[in-house]
Amino acid sequence: MADLTPGKLLIEGKTKQIFELPKQPGACLVQSKDRITAGDGVRAHNLTGKAEISTATTCKVFELLNTVGLKTHYIKRASETAFVSKKCDMIPIEWVTRRVATGSFLKRNIGVKEGYRFNPPKLETFFKDDANHDPQWSEEVLIANELKCGGITIGKDEVDFMNRTSVAVFEVLEKAWASIDCALIDMKIEFGVADGELMVADVIDSDSWRLWPSGDKRLMKDKQVYRDLQVVTQEALDEVKANFKWIAERLDLLLPSPKALVVVLMGSPSDEDHCKKIVKTCRDMGVPCQMRVTSAHKGPEETLSIIAQYEGTGIPTIFIAVAGRSNGLGPVTSGNTAYPVINCPPVKSDTAMRDVWSSLDVPSGLGCVTVMYPEAAGLAAAQMLGLTNHVIWARLRVKALNNYLSIKASDKKIREF
Ligand SMILES: Nc1ncnc2c1ncn2[C@@H]1O[C@H](COP(=O)(O)OP(=O)(O)OP(=O)(O)O)[C@@H](O)[C@H]1O
Numbered sequence: 001m002a003d004l005t006p007g008k009l010l011i012e013g014k015t016k017q018i019f020e021l022p023k024q025p026g027a028c029l030v031q032s033k034d035r036i037t038a039g040d041g042v043r044a045h046n047l048t049g050k051a052e053i054s055t056a057t058t059c060k061v062f063e064l065l066n067t068v069g070l071k072t073h074y075i076k077r078a079s080e081t082a083f084v085s086k087k088c089d090m091i092p093i094e095w096v097t098r099r100v101a102t103g104s105f106l107k108r109n110i111g112v113k114e115g116y117r118f119n120p121p122k123l124e125t126f127f128k129d130d131a132n133h134d135p136q137w138s139e140e141v142l143i144a145n146e147l148k149c150g151g152i153t154i155g156k157d158e159v160d161f162m163n164r165t166s167v168a169v170f171e172v173l174e175k176a177w178a179s180i181d182c183a184l185i186d187m188k189i190e191f192g193v194a195d196g197e198l199m200v201a202d203v204i205d206s207d208s209w210r211l212w213p214s215g216d217k218r219l220m221k222d223k224q225v226y227r228d229l230q231v232v233t234q235e236a237l238d239e240v241k242a243n244f245k246w247i248a249e250r251l252d253l254l255l256p257s258p259k260a261l262v263v264v265l266m267g268s269p270s271d272e273d274h275c276k277k278i279v280k281t282c283r284d285m286g287v288p289c290q291m292r293v294t295s296a297h298k299g300p301e302e303t304l305s306i307i308a309q310y311e312g313t314g315i316p317t318i319f320i321a322v323a324g325r326s327n328g329l330g331p332v333t334s335g336n337t338a339y340p341v342i343n344c345p346p347v348k349s350d351t352a353m354r355d356v357w358s359s360l361d362v363p364s365g366l367g368c369v370t371v372m373y374p375e376a377a378g379l380a381a382a383q384m385l386g387l388t389n390h391v392i393w394a395r396l397r398v399k400a401l402n403n404y405l406s407i408k409a410s411d412k413k414i415r416e417f
């Protein structure tokens, strides 16, 4: 266990203190306070228990983001009220992502009705400057300011990175909350730079978003309740805290263990290497995956009994059939289950044109699909399971983000050649 004894106080803000960790250079301790503030700090109150609730919320949210492959500063929880993160140079911008128009957006965009839905989500950036009430900055203003943070200058590439990442973070959390019937309306995040790399930093908790259970504004469970108070009584503060607690109590539901399965059926053990590539892709996407050897030509009753075994578990399951030459396995499986079947024949280049037809030209009444590559089979299965599992969906969403970001990074590098 690393030594988490805090060292020097590096930064103190309205709701948190950031301490050095002398035994862990490059990391810091984000210590939450029992403090709630609004209106650029004009309204501020002590709220016993808030530090613990906020820390629990932030840690679970960052665990979800890290699990699905999104880069954040979060390392681990340190105590009830603190977590360890990478020490960042913070970019003084708030990135706000909105699905539904409400609040300040309506004041700044006269005529837009509350409830207007942004598809894709709407992004706005605000310069963090309490004295001037965090002015909105357009992308052009942001780029023109050439902000310097952690050795990098914030230009168009960096803004693209943060824009795309903000929307991905929003969508991942939106899907997670939707799984328990809560609508994520909007949220703000901040970015920092550590070791020359941009990443999501600061906190993401009930101060950061609007969250409406069943999409009903009257049921809101976020800090807006505190912002809207006419008079702040102890009773009102208790209600704010109860709302935050309501959120904190549901956090484990955001990162459930996956209830999904892929079963790779291979006609012969000689297909094992091909099948293992499918298994790797599935597991990278957080999908549990098993392999079985069965031949629909040589042991059809065994094939049917394997299908029945998985149907009996009640776990949403996708079968991937791997059979060379004549693929009886996939079509026979497809004809005997309502679960999806994906054919992924291990075709060889010289016989591919001949062999693939047994997977494609199937009898009427069958809905199996066919792909050429093991990675494609794994991803197709994950996409089907992602429809009902937000963690799998999130891994796919973040994979698409990371593909985009890595092409952008390569482009930037080659431009500088
Ligand atoms: N990983 C990190 N490394 C360094 N500083 C961080 C990190 N994460 C967050 N911070 C910074 O910690 C400071 C204290 O947080 P707090 O939210 O209390 O500040 P604040 O009063 O709200 O001020 P601000 O308006 O800047 O957020 C903020 O300036 C925030 O940017």
Ligand SMILES: [Mg+2]
Pocket (backbone or CB within 6 Å): 013
């Ligand atoms: Mg802050």
